[in-house]
Amino acid sequence: MGPKRMMDRRQAIRLTAGLGAGAMALGSLPVLSGCAGSGGRRRPNILFIFSDDHACHAISAYGSRINRTPNIDLAREGAIFRNSFCSNGICAPSRAVILTGKHSHINGKIDNANMFDMSQPTFNKMMREAGYQTAMIGKWHLRADPQGFDYWHVLPGQGSYYNPDFRTPEGTMRHTGYVTDIITDLTLDWLQNGRDEEKPFMMMCQHKAPHRSWMPGPDHLEMFEGETIPEPDNLLDDYTGRAGPASRQEMTLADHAYPAYDLKITPAAADNERDQNMWRNLDARFTDEQRARWHEVYDPRNEEFRQMNLTGDDRVRYYYQRYIKDYLRCIASVDDNIGHLLDWLDESGLADDTIVIYSSDQGFFLGDHGWYDKRWMYEESLRMPFVARWPGVIKEGTTVDHMIQNIDYAPTFLDAAGIDMPADMQGESLLPLMQGHRERNWRESIYYHYYEFPAVHMVARHYGVRTERYKLIYYYYPDDRYLNGWEMFDLERDPREMNSVYDDPGYSDIRDDLKIELRRLRTHYNDTTGDDFQ
Ligand code: CA
Numbered sequence: 001m002g003p004k005r006m007m008d009r010r011q012a013i014r015l016t017a018g019l020g021a022g023a024m025a026l027g028s029l030p031v032l033s034g035c036a037g038s039g040g041r042r043r044p045n046i047l048f049i050f051s052d053d054h055a056c057h058a059i060s061a062y063g064s065r066i067n068r069t070p071n072i073d074l075a076r077e078g079a080i081f082r083n084s085f086c087s088n089g090i091c092a093p094s095r096a097v098i099l100t101g102k103h104s105h106i107n108g109k110i111d112n113a114n115m116f117d118m119s120q121p122t123f124n125k126m127m128r129e130a131g132y133q134t135a136m137i138g139k140w141h142l143r144a145d146p147q148g149f150d151y152w153h154v155l156p157g158q159g160s161y162y163n164p165d166f167r168t169p170e171g172t173m174r175h176t177g178y179v180t181d182i183i184t185d186l187t188l189d190w191l192q193n194g195r196d197e198e199k200p201f202m203m204m205c206q207h208k209a210p211h212r213s214w215m216p217g218p219d220h221l222e223m224f225e226g227e228t229i230p231e232p233d234n235l236l237d238d239y240t241g242r243a244g245p246a247s248r249q250e251m252t253l254a255d256h257a258y259p260a261y262d263l264k265i266t267p268a269a270a271d272n273e274r275d276q277n278m279w280r281n282l283d284a285r286f287t288d289e290q291r292a293r294w295h296e297v298y299d300p301r302n303e304e305f306r307q308m309n310l311t312g313d314d315r316v317r318y319y320y321q322r323y324i325k326d327y328l329r330c331i332a333s334v335d336d337n338i339g340h341l342l343d344w345l346d347e348s349g350l351a352d353d354t355i356v357i358y359s360s361d362q363g364f365f366l367g368d369h370g371w372y373d374k375r376w377m378y379e380e381s382l383r384m385p386f387v388a389r390w391p392g393v394i395k396e397g398t399t400v401d402h403m404i405q406n407i408d409y410a411p412t413f414l415d416a417a418g419i420d421m422p423a424d425m426q427g428e429s430l431l432p433l434m435q436g437h438r439e440r441n442w443r444e445s446i447y448y449h450y451y452e453f454p455a456v457h458m459v460a461r462h463y464g465v466r467t468e469r470y471k472l473i474y475y476y477y478p479d480d481r482y483l484n485g486w487e488m489f490d491l492e493r494d495p496r497e498m499n500s501v502y503d504d505p506g507y508s509d510i511r512d513d514l515k516i517e518l519r520r521l522r523t524h525y526n527d528t529t530g531d532d533f534q
Contacts, residue, residue, distance in 0.1 A: 043132075043200045044390065044416055045354040047341065050204065051334050052091060052139055052211040053374060054360035056084075056383045058331055066229050066366070067328045071339040072358050078389030079398035079434045085405050085446050085466065086362040089374045089381045091211070092116070092141045093451075094361035094406055099123060101410030101425035104449060105529045109142070111452035118144040121422060123410035124202060130419050133199045135190050138183040138206035145169075151194055153186055155179070159208045161215035161330075162285045176287065178217035180209045180330070184337035188344055200353075202413065205341070209330040210364075212372070213261050213282065216329030218290065221297040223332055224325045234496055235320055236313055237369045241499040244482035245460035245475050251365070251373040253319045256457070262372070263322040265302050320367045327366065355390040355416055359409070368496070375459040377448045377473050378497050382466070388434055400433045402442045403468070426525060444468070447521040449530065453477065463530055465518040471497070472514040476531035488514065 056062040061073040061080055086094050088104045096109035099122040109116040125148030128134045136146050140154035145167070153168050164179045165172050166186075175182045187205040195201050216223070239247035250256045259265040261278035286294060301322075310318050338358065345351040363381040365371035374381035384406060388394060407427030414421050415429035432439055449463040460483040464473035469492050477483035488502040488511055501507045515533070522528075 042353065043418055044393075045200050045350060046202045046413060046416060047345070047354055047356045048202065048204045048413070049207075049338055049341065049356065049358045050138075051207040051209060051331075051358075051360040053362070053364045054210055054331060054334070054385060055364040055366055055380060056385045057366060057380065058210075058328060058364075059385055061387060062385065066324065067331060069331065069335045071335045071342060072385070072387065074338070074342060074356060074358070074389045075387035077391070077396050078356075078387065078394040079400055081386040081388075081400045081402075081404050081430070081433075083401055083403045083468075084359075084384045084386035085382050085403065085448070086384050087405050087407060087446070087448055088450055089362040089376065089448075090450070090452055091361050094384075095141055097406045098361075098409045101407055101421070101427045103407060103426055103447070103525050103527065104451070105527045106424075106426065106525075110529070111455070112141075113452070113455070116142040116144060118142070118147050122148055123413045124148045124204070126414060126419055126422075127202050127417050130417060131199055132417060133195050133201045134204075135187075135195070135201065136204045136206070137186045137190065138204075139208045139211075140167075140206065150196075151190055155208060158211065160285050161208065161213075161217075162282075162290055163287065164208075178219075178333065180207055180217060180333040180337055183207055184340055187341065191344065192348075200417070202417075207334055207337075209334050210327050214323070214326040214330050215264075215282065216326055217333045218293060219336070220329040220332045221293065223329050227325075229321060229324045229328070231317065231320060232366065232368045234369055234498060235367045236316065237498070239369075242497075243473075243475055243485035243487045243500065243502075245462070245485075246369070248460070248482055249371070249458050251375075251457040251459070252370045253323060253367060253372060254316045254370060257319055257323065257372065263319055264298050264326065265305055265322070266298070316370070323372060324366055327364075352391045355388060355393075357386070357388045359384055359386045359406075361406075373457050375450055375452065375457060377450065377462060377464050377466070377471065379491070379495070382448065388430075390434070394434045395436060398434065398436055400430075402433055402439060403444070403446050403466070404430060404433070405446050445517050445521060447518075447525055447527070449527060451530075453483075461530060463518075463522075463527070465514055465521055467514070467517070470510060470514055472502075472511070472518055474518070474533050476533075478531075 058064050058067055059072050060068045061075040087097055090112060092112045093104045093109050096107045096116050100107040100120060104110045124134045128148050134149045135151040136149045137153050139159055140146055146152040153166050156165055156167050159179060161179050163174060163176050165174045257263055258275050258278055260275035266279045345354055362374050363383045364374050365380050368380045408430050411421045411425055411427045412430040415431050445465050445467045447465060451461055453461045460475045460477055462473050462475045471489045471491060473487045475483060475485050486502045487500040489497045490501055
């Protein structure tokens, strides 16, 4: 899709939302961006594109076997971080870590339910004070109104895929259309018409997609039709070889996916009132045209499913296909829309002065271990995509293998803006790594701590350490022996984490070393939360 389509969409948004009618012609923009920083260096713009639940193994630059993401692969023009990890693999806590540069136990946002203290220092507040224009558009998920932004336009909570409401300083408004397109259009509108062109910008463009319930946009409803997406080799995992929590979760495609809500098998197969209600809530948001189009595509699939009468493993395999195709269709919209943003940067002449980063709040299980969702310290949800482009500063084709975490984002943004990092931030700037410097004193392990239990999906509380080759996880929960215990994985021999070697005598020395390292990390990051271990 080219610029023509982009303009059509922006005009449509103006009509529905009543946004300002600025100049529409592309290519007529003044070519202005950051003014000189204190050191005389030109301060770059930052376009931080962020999505929700986008696993690395659904990005072609990371070697996806199941889809192509040509625009996210902008990594090829810059840097790809191959060992990028979250510190608490769930939506709102990951965002709080990114804003503050501090682990969850320090910034206080340990799970999706508790409140984030918006009064604490965040990177965007510091950038704004230092002369950056700051904007936040899309999924925010921290309940309290955003602070430290010149402009914000955010989804309430998780937001809706179709015709979403947005919270703004002026109140709530609804936009007609598909959420990924709308967030992009609002981003383009602010970049083109809303900002102060004398100042550099920090734009946070944050997508809802591809978060559950994976509703594809009108442009991609039929993508992958008639194709079979490769299955993960552990789709039918039986959880032997691991501690108790893996078999006690509630996130399998087999037993915990709602047919109507998660798989769009509606309405006849949604045989209970809960599923019917879930679907009614999604369906109620469609316009008549959107609803007709949806049913035109999904009704024949559902009829076919009903006639197949699948049971057992065959039903799980079918559910996987339904789930993964919708998930990947949502990503296709994200990727297309990133293409629009990159096109605009080129056309406006800002590409050379703008750092573009793509990341997502944590990874996701794409049928791996039979699961959807995230939360675990296992690789698929622990890994976060992180790619960056900065022409003239980051060399094309840069690959970074150092272990990074979302605590590093705020220090990186501040460093790029020429702002000193506060001493109590817990991450490190990634700029030297982006520029290909081999940082000799870089961390050799990362720390993880997940808290949200008991809660949806029932993933036990755990913390742990990951090194280049090994991972040690400690599960703790009082009064339930199945939700306590240790796991240890040799990621070189067992990259899918199917067999814990915690009790293997051949690994006892390594296990003891990992415990010492875990103790050191808890002290280093000052984490006194959770049961301590012996
Ligand atoms: Ca998420």
